[in-house]
Amino acid sequence: MGGLVVALLRCTDLRAEVDPLSGAITREPRTAALSASDAAALEHALRIGSAWGARVLAISLGGPEVEGPLREALALGAEVLRVATHQSYLEELVADEQALARALVTALAGELPDLVLCADRSADRGTGALPAFVAHELGVAQAPGLVSLELASLDGGETELLAERRLDYGRRERMRVPLPAVCSVEGAGVRLRRASLPASLAASGATIPVVDAALVPSAVRVVQARPARPRPRHLPAPTGTSRERLLALTGALLSHEPPVVVGPVDAPEAADALLEFLVHHGYLSRAPSGWAVT
């Protein structure tokens, strides 16, 4: 069939340090690597590319730190391209996935791939919207969040692309993917193959082609960055009157045992008192052979 399969890879420090107090993130350029989903995207690209006899192009946007994972892709037989950009623009782009998608698609210099593969969400930011924006920029179909992607043979030597993705409540959806398409994959089902030693040696000294990222104006302006706050949990609406709820919360009119002051006692006595307390409240039972949590 020939053609072009593109793997859009995000290389990032998978073990970035997050300061627990300030939320400041420290990234190590030398530990930039592919996440499990990015690695799965590359593996799918290599498999499908080889089945179609198509060129496989691995693209990553970032500084020289992305060259390590790109070299690994090169050693696996892919063509590679680094889309270079300066750090502040990169941060802007990462915040605005539409602008990022435009910069990546521009790097293809007008070539329309048959298939674009990428991770379902990036390890560090991850709204998961990039694949949709890439599909929009290319004007092709999209199949997001796939757990499997296989080529099925049709009569006459043709193949079709079958994909499966998770739905809510443990259900799965099987899809026939029309081409060209953008598929984003979960890090599941496939494992990135290892490059051979001769290929790794050849790739270790190779020059990675670089193009400058097109300066796509970003629609998003970062005004302030703060530590990520977890989303609030969904809580059921309260029932009962406010008085009843307050009483339930404080236990004001319920009978309760007043706190007992034990001690001062030495450590063994304190331990015994604690065990007594736990037995009394039903957390422990006193089995003949020893203590058991109930």
Add this chain to the structure above:
Amino acid sequence: MTYDVIVVGAGPAGSSAALMAARAGLSVVLLERGPYPGSKNVYGGVVYGRVLDDVLPGWWEEVPVQRWVTRRSTMVLTGTQALTVDFRSGAWGQAPYNGCTTLRSDFDGWLAGKAVEAGAQLVTSTVATGLIREAGRVVGVRTDRPDGDLRATVVIAADGVNSLLAKELGLLPKTDPKHLTLGVKEVLSLPKDVIDERFGVRGEEGVDVEILGCTRGIAGGGFVYTNRDTLSVGVVVSVDGLAKSEVRPEQLVADLKAHPAIAPWVQGAEVKEYSAHLIPEGGYDHLPQLHAPGFLLTGDAAGLCLAAGIWLEGVNFAIGSGLAAGRAAAAHVLGGAELSSYRKDLESSFVLQDHKRLRKAPALVLSDRVQQRYPQLIADLVEGLFTVTNPTAKPGAISLLRGAAKRNGVKLRHLAADGLAGGRTFR
């Protein structure tokens, strides 16, 4: 394709060997099992870089330093006492410096980068799984990559302590707990200004503290090193002694951190990292054969770490021996010189000269009396000297020494004999 040299392990020894061989114009492959050099490496924290003066002039301007060690303390601890001998030098805070604290992932990456600049090919995430041998000669290595056999005229094993490649050739015994110690270390996070204040240093100045008597009588010692905004705190103990004691190594680090002399330094710090690694401490008398046909052994793999009580220097010895291995490989490939020139080169350099001079140090420093009796004896003596006993008159130093020796079960003739042995060892 056959290379001139394959170096296994991109630690300080391997990168130095690769640097030297590549500079001589040889084709060199440097294999590292970690995803990047230094990713898997553990050490205490101080590198003495003067060994690089001739090889990388002005190295101090670019080495990824955390702090320059300007203060060095030796501490003797008992359960509640601490005696510290503290030395500071302004000269150590200026070029060409003495030692620096540096993180291995930074330092090893920097040194491997020098080898790559010189022309070596670095391949990471690749484990050398064995040697290829033909007609009694090592001719290459097997790796865990597909199509992973690689051939070379010389293979340099710089794969660190417990070298599997050296064991495969029978150069190292299968197990050797008597000549190995285990180092365990925590990296503790603290703001830089807090470290500066607690350790009495400023700017890029740093502190190296070596400690005796903090290992529950198990042969070994402890250390505290200051990095920019972390502390490295750990112990190094005899593997044999640790196994017999049935104490878990992390308990020893916890003890050290809880000691009244150490606790104020580490108070409020958060543990960032915990690691453990073996150290070869056999010294000169237990060095393996350093070469075989087509094969050189260097750095910790060859047991060339200098562990002699107040000194724990492995990185500079690894670099020194790695450079010599690279030179020997180059002389062999280019001029047909025997690989045995490697040992001769080491004998004439600090690497084996220091090991030879300090050959008795490991046994002395790890001996029962030095480890189990002397810390308490010294602390008792000093406590006696500085305790004001009025209205009783001050006791004489000799009677204090006698008393302390007796209380700690040390005979004065043992003290004299050990003093003499110490004098001879460290003369």
